[in-house]
Amino acid sequence: MPAPRNHLSLPAPAKLNLMLHILGRRPDGYHELQTLFQFLDHHDSLHFSLRSDSEIHLLDPMPGVAHDSNLIVRAARLLQQHCASTQGVDIRIDKRLPMGGGLGGGSSNAATTLVALNHLWQCGLSPEQLAALGLQLGADVPVFVHGQAAFAEGVGEKLTFVELDEPWFLVVRPDVAISTAKIFSDPCLTRDTPPCKVRSVLGQDGHNDCQPTVERHYPQVRQALELLGEYVPAKLTGTGSCIFGVFPNQAEADKVAARISGTLECFVARGCNRSSLQLELERQTRER
Ligand SMILES: C[C@@](CO)(OP(=O)(O)O)[C@H](O)COP(=O)(O)OP(=O)(O)OC[C@H]1O[C@@H](n2ccc(N)nc2=O)[C@H](O)[C@@H]1O
Numbered sequence: 001m002p003a004p005r006n007h008l009s010l011p012a013p014a015k016l017n018l019m020l021h022i023l024g025r026r027p028d029g030y031h032e033l034q035t036l037f038q039f040l041d042h043h044d045s046l047h048f049s050l051r052s053d054s055e056i057h058l059l060d061p062m063p064g065v066a067h068d069s070n071l072i073v074r075a076a077r078l079l080q081q082h083c084a085s086t087q088g089v090d091i092r093i094d095k096r097l098p099m100g101g102g103l104g105g106g107s108s109n110a111a112t113t114l115v116a117l118n119h120l121w122q123c124g125l126s127p128e129q130l131a132a133l134g135l136q137l138g139a140d141v142p143v144f145v146h147g148q149a150a151f152a153e154g155v156g157e158k159l160t161f162v163e164l165d166e167p168w169f170l171v172v173r174p175d176v177a178i179s180t181a182k183i184f185s186d187p188c189l190t191r192d193t194p195p196c197k198v199r200s201v202l203g204q205d206g207h208n209d210c211q212p213t214v215e216r217h218y219p220q221v222r223q224a225l226e227l228l229g230e231y232v233p234a235k236l237t238g239t240g241s242c243i244f245g246v247f248p249n250q251a252e253a254d255k256v257a258a259r260i261s262g263t264l265e266c267f268v269a270r271g272c273n274r275s276s277l278q279l280e281l282e283r284q285t286r287e288r
């Protein structure tokens, strides 16, 4: 971890769910999952500056998200309260990840905020403590705090870290934002996939139990799957709306991107077992 200072800039990377199985529903309504998380080298950038008072300000508003319900602000308040810190912060964000795209941008923003402020405010929490705190904000926050590709179980918080191939992905963003809660509350969602062992998932092409429900509700996603599917097997990440295809190298991914970018928003990114947040923290530590 870098030494304390007044400003810190850190990335908040995207994730893909390479497979996502729904095993059942808990009494509290949350779903028991098995999913494989890998990060992308495509990210938002967050900039943190200590304030002289104890206020928390996000200076870049996000369309459709009220300041106080933004996961960045909620993460900062949660940590401030948990550590009884009297320090405040101004936060800026360069937002690149689409909202409601299944790339985990909100959870990643929250995780980067917890990690950054733990350092700036010198709270001294361990990654495990930050992940447990982050779970209160979203099921995906813990994997972003740890920043290591993982097989996740429970609601996404029981993590087995894994080493996967790091191929190139073409990620396509249909023109729609999808609410995670809406997909998980659909009565037709498959909720009875039998549990599997982590080793049976690695190296296999697992499926996403949310995909049929998402395709039924959102023709834009079905059409995008059909279009990308003309070139490469295409799959949904999380509860969507983004879909992805896997390529052995960047040139192959770029070629298909060039073909479909006139019709649909898309980007090419590398799969990463260590997140850009972890790599940047290590880089800053080495430099200081
Ligand atoms: C499905 C996944 C897969 O990675 O990703 P996204 O598509 O949202 O990125 C995640 O588990 C989403 O995690 P996250 O986006 O943090 O979800 P949360 O804010 O905790 O939950 C949003 C809502 O989804 C439902 N939910 C979420 C997770 C889960 N395991 N079971 C659920 O039933 C709940 O109704 C909850 O109110």
Ligand SMILES: Nc1ncnc2c1ncn2[C@@H]1O[C@H](COP(=O)(O)OP(=O)(O)O)[C@@H](O)[C@H]1O
Pocket (backbone or CB within 6 Å): 062, 064, 065, 069, 070, 071, 072, 098, 099, 100, 101, 102, 103, 104, 105, 106, 107, 109, 110, 177, 178, 180, 238, 239, 240, 241
């Ligand atoms: N900092 C944030 N970035 C993105 N979304 C946020 C943020 N804070 C709150 N949200 C809310 O969370 C929802 C889910 O966002 P996001 O994490 O980007 O998508 P997904 O869960 O599909 O990966 C958004 O539609 C938005 O209403």
